[in-house]
Amino acid sequence: MRTVKAASIRMERVDRQSTEMRMDALERRIAKLESQLQPLGATCPKCRAFGFRYDSAVPRTGFGGKNLHMMKCRFCGFTEEKLAD
Numbered sequence: 142m143r144t145v146k147a148a149s150i151r152m153e154r155v156d157r158q159s160t161e162m163r164m165d166a167l168e169r170r171i172a173k174l175e176s177q178l179q180p181l182g183a184t185c186p187k188c189r190a191f192g193f194r195y196d197s198a199v200p201r202t203g204f205g206g207k208n209l210h211m212m213k214c215r216f217c218g219f220t221e222e223k224l225a226d
């Protein structure tokens with residue numbers, strides 16, 4: 142019966158490995174979905190479309206050491222500088 146037990150332990154190990162692989166795949170899928178959701182951004186002040194988002198950083202001194210963020214609407218192209226938090 143010893144061989145049967147050893148075989149079942151081996152099976153458990155294989156199960157755990159494939160579960161970890163599935164978890165990895167799921168995490169990658171979630172990360173991908175999150176990165177796809179991110180670009181939606183906020184409501185554009187100009188065209189009111191839901192596509193106003195962070196475009197690039199504007200490095201600048203002043204404003205208490207805070208940087209400016211360039212926000213851009215992906216629909217009408219409206220840009221606005223915003224103080225970074």
Ligand SMILES: [Zn+2]
Pocket residue numbers: 185186187188189190214215216217218219
């Ligand atoms: Zn817009």
